[in-house]
Every structure is written in C-alpha cells, then in structure tokens.
Amino acid sequence: MNRLNNIAIIGGGITGMAAAYYAKQAGAHVTMYESSDRIGGKIKTVYRDGFVLECGPDGYMARKPTLTELITELGLDDDLVRSMTGTSYIYVRNQLRQMPAGSVMGIPTKFWPMVKTDLFTWRGKLRAGMDLVLPRVYTGTDISLDTFFRTRLGSEVVEAMIEPLLSGIYNGTLDDMSIESTFPQFITIEQKTRSLILGMKALTPPVQAGVKPREAGKFLSLQQGLGVLIEALRPSIDRLYTETKVASVRAHEVTLADGTTESFDSIILATSPNALGPILGLQEAEKLSELKRTSSITVLAAFDEKEVAALDGTGYVIAKAEGNALTACSWMHKKWPHMAPKHKALLRVYIGSEYVPDLLAKSDETIAGFALRELRKIQHVGTPIFTKVERHIDTMPQYEVGHKQYVRAFEERLSTLDGVEACGAILHGVGLPDCVDSAKQAVARVMAGQAVSV
Template sequence: MSEKWVNQLNRIAIIGGGITGLAAAYYAKEAGAHVTLIEAQDHLGGKIKTIYRDGFTLETGPDGYMARKPTLTSLITDLGLADQLVRSRTGTSYIYVRKQLRQMPAGSVMGIPTKFWPMVKTDLFTWRGKLRAGFDLVIPRVYAGEDISLDRFFRTRLGSEVVDTMIEPLLSGIYNGTLEDMSIESTFPQFITIEQKTRSLILGMKALTPPVQAGVKPSETGKFLSIEQGLGALVEALRPSIDRLMLKTLVQSVRPHEVTFADGTVEQFDGIILATSPQALGPLLGFPEAERLSSLKRTSSMTVLAAFDESDVDALDGTGYVIAKSEGNALTACSWMHKKWPHLAPKGKALLRMYIGSEHVPSLLHEEDDQIANFALSELRRIQKVGTPLFTKVERHIQTMPQYEVGHKQDVRAFEEALLKWDGVEACGAILHGVGLPDCVDSAKRAVDHLHLRQAVTV
C-alpha cells in the first residue's frame, strides 16, 4: 500500500475482537498503521474457542473452514502456520430419517443429486420422491430476477421429499435457520447462476463436479482445512498485530474519526473499522440502515462435546450425520470429530459433537451444563449406541448467527451506501457477505482496503 496511506492512517481503531476484527488488525498492521482493538468481552476470538483437556482438542465453535476459499489459507501461511494446516477426512455421510441412519447418495453435492444410479438405488427417498426430483430436468427456471427463499427455489425444482429429507438438514445447518426464511441471493447465489446457465440443477451441478483423480483415496480429499493445534492458535498468532488492546471495554457511539466510550471518554482516530456483532451496529452508528441490520433475525444454538473410549461408541464408517426435522429429535446433527479430524482425539478415544437445534435452546438456556449434556446424550441414544462419556463440554451460542433472510442483499447494500457518507469509518463481519471464517477474513481485508482507497482520495 502507498506511503501516503500509511502516513494518513497511522492510528486505527477496530471495534470487535472476533476473527473479523483480528484479521482487520493484521491487514492494517501490515500497512504500517498503529492498531487499537476494542473488545467488550474479556477474551479475543469471538466464536473461535479451543480447549485442551486430557489429550483432547475441543473446538467449541468453528472446527474448520472451506478449503476452496483461499484468503484464510493465505493468512495462515503468512502467519507462519502453514505446517500446522490439516485437511479433514472424508467418508460416508448419513442422514437420520424414518428412524434409521441412511447413506447419502454418492455424487450428491450440497443435497443436489448429480449421479443417476445412486439416486435410483438409495433408500433415502421413496420412488415418488425420486420421480419428482427428476422433474428438475424439464421444468422451467424458478428464479426470475427477484430474491426468493431457498425453500421455494428447491421445493419447486426438486420436490418436497428431497428438500425435507436431504437439502434442508444440510443447508439450514450452515446458517442455523430455516429454508423458508433464507435468501437464495445472499446464501447460495451459485445455484441461481447454475439455473440461469443450464436450467436444470442436476445437469448444472453434474457439469461442475470434477472427476475423481486417479490414485487419490477418498480420505485424502476432504473439503475442509483446520489447524492442528486448534483454531485458537490462529487467534494467538493474530494477537501481535494489536498495538493497544482494550478488553472489557464498551463503546457508546462512533462518528467519523471519533469513538465515544461508555464512560464518556472520546478518542480520535484516522480510521475506524466496525467488526462488532450486528446488533451493535444500530446503537453505535445511529442511522436507519444500521438500525435495520441490528434488527434482523439472529438464531441461537448449543453444541455439546462428549469424549469416550472408542470402544464405547457405535460409530459407522464416516464423519457423522444430519437429522431430518421430521424425526422430532432436538439434535440437528452429530459429528464424529475423531474421524473427521483425527488430531482432535488421542488414539483409542472418540469425540462426538452434537448440535442442539435453535427451537430447543430457549427451554435449555438456563439449565446447568450437566443437564444439557444429559439431555443431548439421551437424544443421541435414540439414534446410535454410546456408553458413558469420559467428560462433556457444553457451549452456548446465543443470538450469534445472523439470518440472511429474503431481501438481505438489499439491506446490506443500503447500509454500505449510507456508510459511504461517514469519512474514515468502515464495517465488516458475518452480517454482510458471508458467515464462514474465510468470508469474515475477506470482509476484514476489504474494509482495510476501502479505508486505504477512501483516504488516498483525500491526500
């Protein structure tokens, strides 16, 4: 970046110490700025939290990220952690439906079938459901230029049985929401592109699916990456980018080049980057478009990690399963972490991670951890056999997952256009352009670059 920008932005305030704020601190520091990071909690990392216990590595938040998104891998490499990168193992994926764990058809990509015979032979769907899914090959395009829900898009193209049994459990888990609410433009715009190009999702996804490479075993082709020490190592590696760290510090408001703290103190900065939770944007900025983002729906969830002797877990060959809503189970999924990420558990041990659906969180939120863990285990035992755990760990994620509802793209565009009028203030984070870790890092880099460009104009 230009020397002019370094001189112009020698003091930057970043509000929020999750992965987005930490990445913003890194990119600003790399440009030569003095970085002040302000965080309301008493720790950094946001949703990322790694705990070490009895030889286990417990990821209570994200456990990895999509390898196909390069920005986070580049950041990890720049931080000197490339030798710590590990790729997830793969295996058979399952869906629990009609009181049984059933294999996901081979060739399914995000719930979209791309191979004929696996779809014909699977016991996951009835023949009526299979025939209805085949209509995708002939029906006209569903998306007509205006945002619609994922539910309407997929149900029209592939039918209710495929949606309820496979697509909904897979896709809704990413956002911890419901397909009826989620915007196709903001969550999976690639499906719009495929439909516009080939009309049929099945044919379009089939064309995009790369052939299996000769000599490459399935266990070597995992789509996710993580860090062997745990993602907490990424948080610690980013910490030195911060020149001045202010934990347990509340901000009352933000104005161009000015931060007002809860105690009434006011400080001036050359640039300010908001990497805070979406509910804070409205109170901090005060304009209607920010208030709109703060008012958008957010959902909660809980994760329960349970460690076992491996002999006490009746696990099939694979990395876990999702659970169809029709089964009435409080769990939405269970990951066999010791199979997906072997580095997380000692040899001879098993580590299971259960996800409690958002609709069950309000009734459990104020229960003791042991009660929540016992409840989760009782739900798990409806599906598979497990013995007595060596220990459990409960993590609550309350109102942390922003919902990209229909019209979200337009709300974000209005917010960003309004923020352009605020000199020296940028925003980034999961509420804007993606909830995954790489998306958050991309957002942070974009915010720092925008500060650079906007300040360069004034020099």
C-alpha cells in the same frame, strides 16, 4: 508515505483480528475495543486430557483461499490439516441411511445411486427428476431456499436431504433463507443450464475409467486448534481494551460507554450485528441490528473409543421430521484425528434451534444429559469421560429474503461517513474465510481513502 495510520477496530472476533493484521501490515497503529473479556469471538479452543476441543467452528472451507493465505503469511501453514472423509449419513425414518453417491450439497448428480437409494420413495425420486424439464424458478427477485429447492426437486428431497444439510450452516430454516445471499451459485447454475441436476453434474470432474477417485476432505483446520490463529494475530494490536463497550462512532471519533472520546484517522466496525445500530445511530444500521439472529448450543462429549458404536464416516445430519432435538452429530475423532488421543472418541452434537431458548438458562449438566439422551435414540454411546457445553447467544445472523438489499442500503449510507468502514458476518458471508475476506477489503478501503486524503 501515508501519515494517516491511527486506526480503531471495534470488535475482537476473527473479523476484527484479521482487520488488525491487515492494518498493521499496511503500517497502521491499531487500537482495538472488545466488549467481552476475551478476543477470538466464536473461535475458542480448549485443551483437556489430550483432547483438542473446538467450542466454536472446527474448520473452514478449503476452496475459499483468503484464510489459508493469511495462515501462510503468519507462518502457521505447517500446522494445517485437512479433514478426513468417509460415508455421509442422514438419519431419516428412524435409521441412519447413506447419502446417495454423487450428491453435491443434497443435489443428485448420478442416476443409479438416486434410483437405488432408500432415502426417498419412488414418487419422491420421480418428482426430483422433474428438475430436468421444469422452467427456471428464479426470475430476478429474491426468494427463499425452500421455495427454490422445493419447486425444483420436490418436498421429499428437500426434507430428507437438502434441509438437514444446508440449514445447519446458518442455524436456521430454509423458509427464511435468501437464495441471493446464501447460495447465489445455484441461481447461476439454474440460469446457465436451467436444470440443477444437469448443472451440478457438469461441475463434477469426470472419473477416469477403472480408476476410483480419491476424495479429499473439503475442510481445513489447524493441528493445535484454531485458537492458535487468534494468538498469532494478537501482536498486530498495539492497544487492546477488553470489557470495553463502545457507545457511539462518528467520523474519526469513538466514544466509549464511560464518556471517554478518542479521535482516529479511520475506524473499522467489526462488531456484532446487534451493536451496529446503537453505535452508528443510522436507520440503515438499525435495520441490520433488527434482523433475525439465532442462538445455538453444542455439546462435546469425550469417550473411550469402545464406548461408541463404530461407524464409517465423520458423522450425520438429522431430518427435522424425525422429531429429534439434535440436528447433527460430528464424529470429531474421525473427521479430525488430531482432536482425540489414541483409542478415544470425541463427538459433537448440535441442538436444534427450536429447543435452544428453553435450554439456555439450564445448567451444563442438564444440557449435556438432554443431548446424550437424544443421541442415544440414534446410535449407541456409553458413559462419557467428560462433556463440554458451549452456548452461542444471538450470534448467527440470518440471511433472510431481502438481506442483500438491506446490506446494500447500509453500505451506501456508511460510505457518507468519512473514515468509517464495516466488515463481518452480517454482510456478505458467515464462514471464517468470508469474515477474513471482509476484513481485508475493509482495510483496503480504509487505506485507499487515507491515501486520497493525504
């Protein structure tokens, strides 16, 4: 039997909470240190007037199984709900326009919808068609998403469709984002088929003649809100210290800001990226702490349903060229019907990162008023029942060109520190399933290392 099972976890976001669960399942005694006054990190569910308000992520990609497996193990699978679907829109040239049918992550896979769409000019459409004959863009050296897609499909498709769809995932710009670290699947497709259009088309399931395919929502969430996931994970922690800052971590040793030192068999770092360098004192960790991170502000606004223009679909993204301060608007009551009472509407708007620095210190009322004014430039909304403003400060790591190499150097250096592992969004993926998968792997490495030590 493994006797080395006293584990410290630094950080109480979804990654740390998942690590606590997997460590407890492996028989460990778990101590968690969290610098803020609450656990859950970006996940935060608020209940008000019958609304379920997700102040952070509202769901996760269904195709990534690790989080669904965890939810099932916790006995919450009966609470799982799948997102609704509908027409997808992009606000471009002062109008909400439908996404061409067959587009996958902004990449066209069908001929006639692309020909008929009013999203692009004929010149833009012809330029996108050059993808069918162009040589491969990726040659083994990391490049930005902007360089990759603009070279393959042209500026119009990038600016009107791909940039609004993809940049919101990382709250950044395509100019900065590394294709190797964000969407390596496009590299694989290009290497196999050379053409993105042909490659994505090959991945799209064939449609049976005369049968209209039933589109399934691509996201999953929990009926009671993702906050219940955090509460279900809480019992995995034997000792929880909130509002407790860790000053440093060395092999088998945690030192708190007040000078208190405690020894552990293993330590798992699931902290924010900016804390890695100061805690570890390693050059490679300092590099990750210095990498660009962005802040964001979201505004949730509840309405009587009649106060919101009735549109099919679950929301829209906004092309940057429109000059609107918002990047997207989700009709949460249509995407997730459980989030709003009957005859009510719930909208969530995302403020563009370039506007965020000036707004962070403003009052909630000022921010909400600003967001509503920008929203009304696009669609009709009346007076909200209430609004909820949520600030996420320096929370989103940017996977810039070269990110994969920085992470590899950090992990190689960390492997020399006995009994210390790291996991989280800074490493191999920012989505909730990515974070859970990262935690599961970190615990597996810890337990394997402990077994060797016994």
